[in-house]
Amino acid sequence: MTQKQQLKIGISIGDLNGIGAEVVLKTFEDERILEFCTPVIFANSKVLSFIKKHLNIDLQFQGISDLNKIIDGKVNVYNVWKENVNINFGTPDTKVGSYALKSLEAATEALKNKQVDILVTAPINKNTIQSEAFNFPGHTDYLAKELQGDSLMFMVSDSLRVGLLTDHVAVKNVASTITPQLIEKKVNSIYHSLEEDFRIRQPKIAVLGINPHSGDNGVIGKEDEEVLKPTLKNINNNGKLVYGPYSADSFFGSQNYKNFDAVIAAYHDQGLIPFKTLSFGNGVNYTAGLSRVRTSPDHGTAFEIAGKGQADETSFKQAVFTGMQIFKNRKEYKELTKNPLKKQPRRKERK
Known part of the structure; x- marks a missing residue:
């Protein structure tokens, strides 16, 4: 797959006092993943620079202020806000929760406008994110409203x-x-x-x-x-x-x-x-039933280990690859329904 064909993965940063930013940054620390996709992290480059320095993560990213200027094959950070955020790892904070919502709103809007192909959400704190704009039990219900679908939590x-x-x-x-x-x-x-x-x-x-x-x-x-x-x-x-x-x-x-x-x-x-x-x-939380593809890791904010460099990025990485595979499968399915005489793959039997 050439860089021009790479899928753009929109990433909402989740609660910055949790492990979300850590698993996101660790995922793309392995540059080989950039051969398959172009990540766009909806956050703030200064905040992520602080977190990667704190956790000693070796990752280079490009800050952008225009989604039309996404650089293929690079880690892009779309600056959703300009001000600094006071990070206190492991501490519930409604102010930090408001930035989780800003990130989610911007990433969802980009998904709706097809500026990114897939949405992968880092964990939120369901309490601190609550506001007049977000009165939902979690991501699934919020995305059902924004993407007008019959959402289904599918692990x-x-x-x-x-x-x-x-x-x-x-x-x-x-x-x-x-x-x-x-x-x-x-x-x-x-x-x-x-x-x-x-x-x-x-x-x-x-x-x-x-x-x-x-x-x-x-x-x-x-x-x-x-x-x-x-x-x-x-x-x-x-x-x-x-x-x-x-x-x-x-x-x-x-x-x-x-x-x-x-x-x-x-x-x-x-x-x-x-x-x-x-x-x-290794599990992934996939929201089925929506017009667009959204995945998430199968864990929460894990405040108890936040900021300690102990978070395992495997589930988040799997969420990225699962999202890409589902996007590809949907495209093939649509092509098949347009041409029903095309040979279908044989049913995959459960082992």
Whole structure:
């Protein structure tokens, strides 16, 4: 791939008191990645110079004030603000949170305007970023509004893909939130993402039960019997290979997840605890269902190690490469739908 064809990776810097800037800078410290993409970090070059000096990171970047002047094959820092920011690693700070929002807003606008091809978001502190402009549980809901899509939190790695029926919903509200309409919507989103974003023909999807032991035929809650099972049966009758509900407590330990292209969990911790146990450090948070591609590492701000040089950049680096692969897959999928007689790749079987 020549430099002129390189994908532009827009990067929101996240909470500057956390490990976000560290994993971003460490990722591009390896210059070989610049053979595949051109990063554009939405932040401030003076602040990043301070952080890289503090952490002894050997990285050269080019500060720019115009997105039309992005330099291919170089690390670009688009100066979203001019003033200095007081950095106190590991400390929650609403002022610093406001700069995380400035970065996210600018990067999202550039994504909408196609000035960057992909958005990779460094971790935010969901408390300090809150304001009149950002009243969301996290990135996913914010991007759904800005990019006008049915967003879906989709955790992906080489060996496992986990989607959620409900994401940032209080446990006490999970059962009442899950309706036949929601189930169908989430299944359709994941099914389409597997086809378009991951190029899997006729994907197989497993759905985990809402209650312990999937309700034990109604003994432990009736939601699985009355809502989940009939809805999945209807979806399956319409031609999609969707199975369940499976008892969540044994599904991952039995290795059953390896028989499916994706797993849908009923709620946040039911899906993310096993995902992070099996894939932590290599997993990626992908927001499916949007018109543009957004990925993120599978970790948070990690205030407890911020500024100590201990952060592992593997997940952020994987988020960059996953975003590029999904962008490529989407392009190929669109070309295929325009020319349906073109030979499709064979279905990738789960090992």
